[in-house]
Amino acid sequence: MEELIIPNPSAHDVASFNVLLDGKAMDASYEVLSISIEKEINRIPTAKIVLKDGDASLTDFEISNKEDFVPGKEIIIKIGFDSNNNKAFKGIITKHTIKVKENGNTQLLVECRDLSARMTIGRHSRYFLNKKDSEVFDSLIGEYKGLSGDIKPTTLKHKELVQHHLSNWDFMLLRAEANGMLVNVDDGTVKISKPDTSQDPVLQVAYGSSIIEFEAEMEARGQWANVSASSWDYTNQALFKAESSEAGSFTQHGNVSGADLSKAADLDKFQLQHSGHLLEQELQDWADGTMLRSRLGKIRGRARVSGFAGIKPGHMLKLSGVGNRFNGNAYVTAVKQDIGDGTWYTHIQFGLDPERYMAAQKEVNDFAAAGLLGSIHGLQIGKVLQLENDPDGEDRILVKIPVIDNSSNGTWVRVGCLDAGSNRGSFFRPEIDDEVIVGFINDDPRHAVMLGMLNSSAKKAPLKAQDANDEKGFFTRSSMRIHFNDNSKTITIDTPAGNSIQLDEQGTKIEIKDQNNNKITMNSSGISMESPKNIEIKAGVNLTVSAGASLSISGASIAVKADTSLGLEGAATKLSSSGITEISGSLVKIN
Numbered sequence: 001m002e003e004l005i006i007p008n009p010s011a012h013d014v015a016s017f018n019v020l021l022d023g024k025a026m027d028a029s030y031e032v033l034s035i036s037i038e039k040e041i042n043r044i045p046t047a048k049i050v051l052k053d054g055d056a057s058l059t060d061f062e063i064s065n066k067e068d069f070v071p072g073k074e075i076i077i078k079i080g081f082d083s084n085n086n087k088a089f090k091g092i093i094t095k096h097t098i099k100v101k102e103n104g105n106t107q108l109l110v111e112c113r114d115l116s117a118r119m120t121i122g123r124h125s126r127y128f129l130n131k132k133d134s135e136v137f138d139s140l141i142g143e144y145k146g147l148s149g150d151i152k153p154t155t156l157k158h159k160e161l162v163q164h165h166l167s168n169w170d171f172m173l174l175r176a177e178a179n180g181m182l183v184n185v186d187d188g189t190v191k192i193s194k195p196d197t198s199q200d201p202v203l204q205v206a207y208g209s210s211i212i213e214f215e216a217e218m219e220a221r222g223q224w225a226n227v228s229a230s231s232w233d234y235t236n237q238a239l240f241k242a243e244s245s246e247a248g249s250f251t252q253h254g255n256v257s258g259a260d261l262s263k264a265a266d267l268d269k270f271q272l273q274h275s276g277h278l279l280e281q282e283l284q285d286w287a288d289g290t291m292l293r294s295r296l297g298k299i300r301g302r303a304r305v306s307g308f309a310g311i312k313p314g315h316m317l318k319l320s321g322v323g324n325r326f327n328g329n330a331y332v333t334a335v336k337q338d339i340g341d342g343t344w345y346t347h348i349q350f351g352l353d354p355e356r357y358m359a360a361q362k363e364v365n366d367f368a369a370a371g372l373l374g375s376i377h378g379l380q381i382g383k384v385l386q387l388e389n390d391p392d393g394e395d396r397i398l399v400k401i402p403v404i405d406n407s408s409n410g411t412w413v414r415v416g417c418l419d420a421g422s423n424r425g426s427f428f429r430p431e432i433d434d435e436v437i438v439g440f441i442n443d444d445p446r447h448a449v450m451l452g453m454l455n456s457s458a459k460k461a462p463l464k465a466q467d468a469n470d471e472k473g474f475f476t477r478s479s480m481r482i483h484f485n486d487n488s489k490t491i492t493i494d495t496p497a498g499n500s501i502q503l504d505e506q507g508t509k510i511e512i513k514d515q516n517n518n519k520i521t522m523n524s525s526g527i528s529m530e531s532p533k534n535i536e537i538k539a540g541v542n543l544t545v546s547a548g549a550s551l552s553i554s555g556a557s558i559a560v561k562a563d564t565s566l567g568l569e570g571a572a573t574k575l576s577s578s579g580i581t582e583i584s585g586s587l588v589k590i591n
Helices: 115-120 131-141 168-178 260-264 280-296
Strands: 015-019 031-040 046-052 076-081 082-098 106-113 124-132 148-151 157-166 182-186 190-195 201-204 213-218 227-233 236-244 270-274 299-306 316-319 330-340 343-350 380-386 397-400 410-413 434-442 449-454 469-475 483-487 489-495 502-503 511-514 519-523 526-530
Touching: 015 031, 015 082, 015 190, 031 076, 031 082, 046 076, 046 082, 046 343, 106 115, 124 131, 131 157, 131 168, 148 201, 157 260, 168 182, 168 190, 168 280, 190 526, 236 280, 270 280, 280 299, 316 343, 330 397, 397 489
Parallel strands: 148 190, 201 316, 227 270, 410 449
Antiparallel strands: 015 076, 031 046, 031 330, 046 106, 076 082, 082 106, 124 157, 182 190, 213 299, 227 236, 299 343, 316 330, 330 343, 380 397, 380 434, 397 410, 434 449, 469 483, 483 489, 489 502, 502 511, 511 519, 519 526
């Protein structure tokens, strides 16, 4: 290990700097009041220059008028002592502000950001198919000229990743967090990796010598003994589970472990849950990343020392002289360089805020209802007022949402169906005064969709619910039914007057009945037709009646009539009568 650098302000005289604008040195006549540069894990690096500008006697801001600090210009800032300067920031000017203060002081404020700030502009929606997260990171960074990536490969290849209306920066940060990785940007290079706490520290600071200001805290509430992540495996109808009991090879800061601190919370496991189908590797990465953030947040603090440009986020800092609780190697998560009045101080932050990125950045997701009006959340209860005469001809129904305005005339609502298309689909509309459940597209109360109808004690279901759940069906208000019974394996279609069709698998029959007691039965014995009155069979052309064995016709009276000819033929034919047998014709020929 190389000898550690210990900053010593007495070894330097005056802080110095250089500013390059589009590659050219800034006008030396400009009076720079201060320079502040901030670089932080999971954030865009920024720089702020404050210049003396503005003259009341001229009623003008001369430097502001020039092209030097127009937003969009490339800027490089070098800082050091005694003109021995090193590059500390490279980016573009993004904001130009002038100020006039009550005391008469006037200033030009120039704000700058790393080129990666372009990744935060605009929202995008797309699919990434069959890609690893590291490949997605490379793709996102590659869309911006001047940016380069330093990405540690991830293992899991996703069948599908969806970026929905998110900036590329937010999407990248969320996916990095899901993999237990940190994003570290430095002068146009985006590095994404897990923190390396095994590296040697680049700087040592000590209380009583190099530390000018210092504060540190140890927090037990965010320390977990174990992290458990679970999701639903629909293939095996069981939970996927992954657990992390420690943060891998992470070297902990201080002399009290996260595991010991977790006893204060007395929580057996910190639970992470996702109701979707996450693969086990994704769950493991999620659990490991959560445990890592917990340990990174165990000790947090900052130290102010004399200016030092050689330390950056992602480096290790050695703390000494601050007590056993906080002595040791700390992971650096932010560095701020402040120059002003001939002095240069470096503020070093160590430890990571355990708050998740989505919680810390409130505008990751777009506004509900797109911010066009007040949104409505979740599902709402509606009462049906009208089914016909949609004024726009869009097949909507009129529904009142009581919690919006119980005295209103309602709102026109689209109807979600089992199937819907051009002149086809399922067609079931609720009845007037039915209770329905309503959702809202994009949480916009103007765009409602009826998702289904509801039963209650006030509007009872047509069947009594049972755990066996054998009976299902469709039942209309006039008691017409299509009834399914899984226990008896029957399907019954019937009307209140007694017309019915029943398919009975258990009874091995199909039976058709009407309200006049006419019945057709098909079963293992054959087909029977019954009627208390007449049965008439007509055919427009031919009617053939045949039997494999015998054909029997019986009745009080049987009449067989042919308009042209009648033929009776058999291998043996017998004609007999217990009474008189009469055969007549214009000519009778026997044999």
